Amino acid sequence: MVQFDILRRDLTRFARNPAATALMFAIPLSMAGIFSLVFGSGGGGEAITLEVLVFDEDDSLLSYLLTGASSESSIDQRLQLVPVGEEGYRMMEEGEANALLHIPEGFTKDYLDGKPVKLEIVKNPAQRFLPQLVEEGVSLGAVVLSQAANVFGPELATIGSFMDIEGVPPDVQVGTLSVAINQKIRGLESYLLPPIIDLETMNLATEEDDSDVNILALILPGMSIFGIFLVAQAATRDILLERESGMLRHLLTAPITVAEYVVGKSLSVVVVTALGFIVLVAVGLAAGVAWGPPTAVLALISASSLAAAGTMILIMSLVGSQRQGDAVTTIVIIVWSMLGGAFVQLDGIPTLLQPLSKTTVTYWAVDGFNELIQRGGDFSHILPNLAVLTIFGVVTLAAGAVVLRRRIVTGMV
Amino acid sequence: MIQVEHVRRSFADLVAVDDISFEVRDGEIFGLLGPNGAGKTTTINMICGVLQPDGGRVLVDDADIWIDPRKVKMSLGVVPQEIAVYEDLTARDNLNFWGSLYGLGGAELKRRVDEVLSRVGLAERAGDKVKQFSGGMKRRLNLCMGLLHSPKFLLLDEPTVGIDPQARLNILDVIREVAAGGTTVLYTTHYMDEAEELCDRIAIIDHGRILTEGTLEELTKMAGEGEMIRLTGSFDLDRGRGLFGQIEGVQVHSVADGRAVLSVEVDGPGLTGVLPRLFESELAVDDVSIQKPSLQSVFIRLTGRELRD
Numbered sequence: 001m002v003q004f005d006i007l008r009r010d011l012t013r014f015a016r017n018p019a020a021t022a023l024m025f026a027i028p029l030s031m032a033g034i035f036s037l038v039f040g041s042g043g044g045g046e047a048i049t050l051e052v053l054v055f056d057e058d059d060s061l062l063s064y065l066l067t068g069a070s071s072e073s074s075i076d077q078r079l080q081l082v083p084v085g086e087e088g089y090r091m092m093e094e095g096e097a098n099a100l101l102h103i104p105e106g107f108t109k110d111y112l113d114g115k116p117v118k119l120e121i122v123k124n125p126a127q128r129f130l131p132q133l134v135e136e137g138v139s140l141g142a143v144v145l146s147q148a149a150n151v152f153g154p155e156l157a158t159i160g161s162f163m164d165i166e167g168v169p170p171d172v173q174v175g176t177l178s179v180a181i182n183q184k185i186r187g188l189e190s191y192l193l194p195p196i197i198d199l200e201t202m203n204l205a206t207e208e209d210d211s212d213v214n215i216l217a218l219i220l221p222g223m224s225i226f227g228i229f230l231v232a233q234a235a236t237r238d239i240l241l242e243r244e245s246g247m248l249r250h251l252l253t254a255p256i257t258v259a260e261y262v263v264g265k266s267l268s269v270v271v272v273t274a275l276g277f278i279v280l281v282a283v284g285l286a287a288g289v290a291w292g293p294p295t296a297v298l299a300l301i302s303a304s305s306l307a308a309a310g311t312m313i314l315i316m317s318l319v320g321s322q323r324q325g326d327a328v329t330t331i332v333i334i335v336w337s338m339l340g341g342a343f344v345q346l347d348g349i350p351t352l353l354q355p356l357s358k359t360t361v362t363y364w365a366v367d368g369f370n371e372l373i374q375r376g377g378d379f380s381h382i383l384p385n386l387a388v389l390t391i392f393g394v395v396t397l398a399a400g401a402v403v404l405r406r407r408i409v410t411g412m413v
Numbered sequence: 414m415i416q417v418e419h420v421r422r423s424f425a426d427l428v429a430v431d432d433i434s435f436e437v438r439d440g441e442i443f444g445l446l447g448p449n450g451a452g453k454t455t456t457i458n459m460i461c462g463v464l465q466p467d468g469g470r471v472l473v474d475d476a477d478i479w480i481d482p483r484k485v486k487m488s489l490g491v492v493p494q495e496i497a498v499y500e501d502l503t504a505r506d507n508l509n510f511w512g513s514l515y516g517l518g519g520a521e522l523k524r525r526v527d528e529v530l531s532r533v534g535l536a537e538r539a540g541d542k543v544k545q546f547s548g549g550m551k552r553r554l555n556l557c558m559g560l561l562h563s564p565k566f567l568l569l570d571e572p573t574v575g576i577d578p579q580a581r582l583n584i585l586d587v588i589r590e591v592a593a594g595g596t597t598v599l600y601t602t603h604y605m606d607e608a609e610e611l612c613d614r615i616a617i618i619d620h621g622r623i624l625t626e627g628t629l630e631e632l633t634k635m636a637g638e639g640e641m642i643r644l645t646g647s648f649d650l651d652r653g654r655g656l657f658g659q660i661e662g663v664q665v666h667s668v669a670d671g672r673a674v675l676s677v678e679v680d681g682p683g684l685t686g687v688l689p690r691l692f693e694s695e696l697a698v699d700d701v702s703i704q705k706p707s708l709q710s711v712f713i714r715l716t717g718r719e720l721r722d
Contacts, residue, residue, distance in 0.1 A: 005513040009499070009506075016542065017501050246495030250558075253461040253491035254514040255483045 002256045006264035007271055010235065014272065024234055025279055028227030032219050051080045053088040053100040060108035092122050099123050099135070112156045114149060155181050217289045221369035222342035224280040225362050228308050229333040231276035235269040236312040236329075239404070240322040248408065258408050262401040266313055270397075274305035292372025296379040300372070303386045304365040306393030311361060313400035317407065336360040346370065364388045414439050415460060415566060415599060420469035422455050429455040431621035432469070437566075437599050442592050444612030445601040446708060452621040453601035454494060457570045460599070461491045473566060487515065490564030490596075494571045496551045497558075500544040504535055504554050507543060508561055515562040529557040533587055549580025556584055560591065567591060568599045573607065585611060605708040617712060624715045633706040639677035640684050641710045644691070646671060646698040653696065660690045666713050676710060 014021045084091065088100045102120035110117045121135055149156060158177050162169045242248040251261060278301060281291055291297045312329055319325040337343055339353060340362025349357055357363040368385035371377035415437040422430040430452045437443040445453050458464040460471050462478040462485065470477055478485040498507050508526040512518070517525060530536045533553040543551060552572060559567055569588065573581045588611065592598050602608055608615050609629055616626035625632060642663075648656075653668045662681025666674040677684050684703065691698065704710065712718075 002514055005510060008513075009502070009510040012506055012510075013499060013501050016503070016506070245497060246493055247497045247499070249458065249463050250491065250493045250495070250497035251514075252463050253486065253489065253493075254511070255486040255516075256514055257482070 002260050003264035003267050006261070007268045010238065010268040010272060024231050025227060025276065025283075027230060028223040028280060029283060031226070032216060032223040050099075051082065051097040053082050053084045053091060053097045055084050055086065055088040055100060055102045057105040058103045058107040089122065092124060095124055097124065111149060112159055114153050114157060152181065152184065155184070216284060216287050217373050218345065220280070220284045220287070220289055221373060222337070222362075222366050224277060224284070224369075225304060225308075225340070225365045226333065226337045226342040227280050228273050228277045228305060229312070229329075229337070229362075232269060232273040232305070232308040232312040233326075233329045233333065235272040236309070236316045237322060237325065239265055239313070239316050240319070240325050244322055252408070258405045259401075261408075262404050266309065266397050266401055269309040269313060270305055273309050274301055277301045277305055290373065291369070292376075293378050296372055296377075296382055299379065299386055300365065300368045300382060300389075303389035303393065304361070304368075306397065307361040307365070307389040308393075310393040310396030310400065314396040314403070315400075317400040317404035336362040339363070341366040341370075361389065361392060364392075414472075414474065415597070416472040416475075417456070417460065418469050418472070420456070420459055420466045420471060422459060422464060422467050428621050430459070430466075433618070433621070433623045434469075435616050435623055435626055437597055438614075439597050440592070440595055441613040442588070442598040442600055442611055444608040444615040445599065445618055446603065446605065446608045446615050446712075447601075447618035448603050451603075451618045453603075453618060454570055455621075456618070457491070457493075457568050457599070457601060461489055461568055462486060487562070488565040490559035490562065490567045492556050492559035492567070492569045492572050494574060496548075496555050498543050498551060498554055501542060503540050503542055504530060504546075504557075505539045507554065508557060511558045512561050517562060525561055525563070529560050532560070532590070533557055534583060547577075547580075549576040549583075552576050552580060552584060553587075556587060560587075564596065566597045566599070570601050571603065572600075573602070573604070605712070609708055615708065617708070617715060619712075619716055625711070629708070632708065632711050639679050639681075639706065641704040641706070641713070642675045642677065642684075642687070642691075643702045643704070644673045644675070644696075644698050645700045646696060648673075648696045648698075656694050656696055660687060660694070662687050663690075664714075666717065674713060676714065 082097065084100070088102075091097060092100045100122040102122070104118065104120070107117050107119070123135065155177060158173070158180075162173075239248075242251070248261070252258065256264075281297065281301065284291060311332065315329050315332065316325045319328055339349070339357050340346075340360035341349060341357065342362050346354075346357065346363070346367060364385045368382040368389075371381050371385070375381070417433060417435050419432050419434055420430055421428070421432050433452070433456065435443075435445075445456065447453055455464065459466050460473070460478070462482055465479060473485045473488060476485050499510075502510070505526055508529065509522060512522045512525060526539070527536065530539050533556055535550060535553055535557070538546070538550065543554060546554065556569075556572060559569070567588075572588075573584055576584075585607065588598060588600070600608075600612060612629075614626065614628055615632060617624045617632070649670050650668055653673050654665065657663060657665045657668065657673060657675060662678050662683070664676045664678055666676060668674075677687050681687070688701075691701075
């Protein structure tokens with residue numbers, strides 16, 4: 001059958017161009033690799049630690065409180081405070097820390113006296129996110145201190161006066177201060193307790209499965225869908241090349257009908273796309289990605305390849321030139337990949353855009369693989385995905401074939 | 414035999430082929446000569462079934478390609494004007510694929526591939542990718558694809574465009590060999606020397622119409638022409654036209670400032686009678702060239718202009 005002759009020829013062409021073929025697969029694989037490196041391996045990487053230099057000219061109560069807080073075990077793992085003198089500014093210029101916190105002399109006394117006070121943060125200009133974290137943290141602390149000064153102004157002034165007393169403050173004054181603070185806290189109790197915001201941190205890993213999450217398992221399905229679109233685009237580009245080079249007209253002088261050519265070319269695009277997908281799945285398997293039940297994976301590969309090939313063939317049959325075809329298909333691939341969850345997790349797509357996601361082939365393919373990989377689904381769970389992808393693929397393939405055939409017969413090709 | 418009967422084809426408002434009829438007899442090399450845009454490629458495309466005529470019909474051995482396409486296509490070998498080969502495949506890959514479309518396979522296909530590659534001098538490059546070939550080599554491979562299945566009819570659409578003289582000679586030699594072996598050849602070209610050297614009969618086509626057809630001898634006689642005279646000198650259009658028109662036995666084809674193309678009428682005083690009259694005239698002629706009757710002169714006589722490459 002001539003359809004298989006066309007398929008064999010196209011496979012031969014891919015085999016004769018190993019570099020170009022490898023490049024097609026290199027793009028999605030490289031992107032998956034880069035994503036994995038950026039986001040880490042899911043538990044195996046080192047935790048981020050903020051290193052902050054503290055130039056404390058005040059050397060008093062508040063700075064003790066601040067440095068004392070950082071010794072709390074959970075904070076200590078994330079925040080390293082390094083006491084420094086004026087040399088801290090030089091160290092910052094040399095980029096030796098994420099930020100420098102300067103507590104000026106008299107800070108505590110002025111604060112307790114209710115006077116305006118100022119803290120200085122010097123950020124590492126070569127870094128973007130970590131110094132920002134320090135700034136946000138200090139800003140939050142400043143807000144808390146400011147509110148404390150508003151509420152406990154007189155009491156703080158009394159505490160300040162204790163600092164001028166040599167030795168231990170008189171018991172009566174300490175007792176009076178304690179009663180005053182106690183009364184204010186009782187007055188605020190109805191506002192502060194119970195807290196209206198309860199913060200709970202959850203870990204996704206269950207007790208039974210505390211193994212590291214394979215970040216590739218989250219990324220590779222989306223990247224693979226993106227990749228098969230690139231493969232389908234390359235395979236379909238041939239139709240336009242054949243049109244523009246005169247090869248198609250030449251082919252039609254042989255004993256082959258337009259319909260046979262279109263079917264053969266479509267078969268070739270679907271098979272080449274599916275083979276490309278299998279390569280990407282095999283790479284994922286080698287990297288430890290558990291794709292799910294083989295029959296379900298194969299069915300999803302076939303349906304996704306059909307849909308990708310159909311989309312590309314329909315577009316290529318409608319455009320006037322290879323350049324137009326490349327432009328339109330690239331836009332479709334990028335937009336669908338972004339909307340359909342190939343680049344970001346589906347639940348990370350803005351709510352407003354989520355209805356649009358479901359209009360893309362990418363969504364149904366990515367969602368199918370997420371079902372198998374992340375939610376442990378089987379063949380029955382991906383039946384809706386298979387149905388949508390298959391129907392879309394068959395319809396676009398048929399439409400593309402009809403349009404292409406008509407254009408060839410009427411001499412537009 | 415290929416019979417083209419009152420065939421027409423338009424593209425929107427452009428009439429590419431306008432009611433043409435001719436026949437290519439078994440065993441002959443038939444030339445379709447005309448300038449670019451004359452309708453040669455459209456005619457070939459209609460004969461080989463790529464384009465459907467708006468009217469008329471094409472019969473190949475009495476079979477209509479639109480009624481029995483498979484039978485007709487199996488008997489046709491087509492060499493298109495474009496170099497229609499896959500550059501990322503080897504020469505052998507290309508021919509293997511092409512042969513498989515005609516039902517060739519196995520040892521027979523290999524034998525035929527070796528034979529045609531050898532015939533055009535590409536046997537040693539069979540395993541090289543076509544992208545490494547020169548333009549002439551690609552043209553020769555293009556020719557191989559038309560010859561591979563030993564067709565009864567070979568249609569060649571300007572197969573020597575843009576190649577070096579050596580490759581051109583090789584292609585023309587192969588075509589002569591193929592024709593000598595009994596293959597009927599339809600050859601389109603805008604090179605008059607090729608048509609004169611190669612073709613048994615020639616049809617001249619222009620603006621989608623066949624102007625005339627016959628052997629080279631018949632065409633020159635049909636045009637009723639003697640020698641062509643080309644003049645250059647210091648004369649303007651009006652003066653030249655007036656004076657040349659008065660000379661007996663001369664037909665004026667074109668006159669421009671400083672240039673003129675005339676022909677000597679067969680039944681007139683002849684070249685020896687005409688030339689003295691030209692020099693006796695008051696025109697300042699700097700240069701005269703005389704050409705024997707040729708397709709060029711026929712084309713000029715039929716269209717009033719030269720057929721340029």
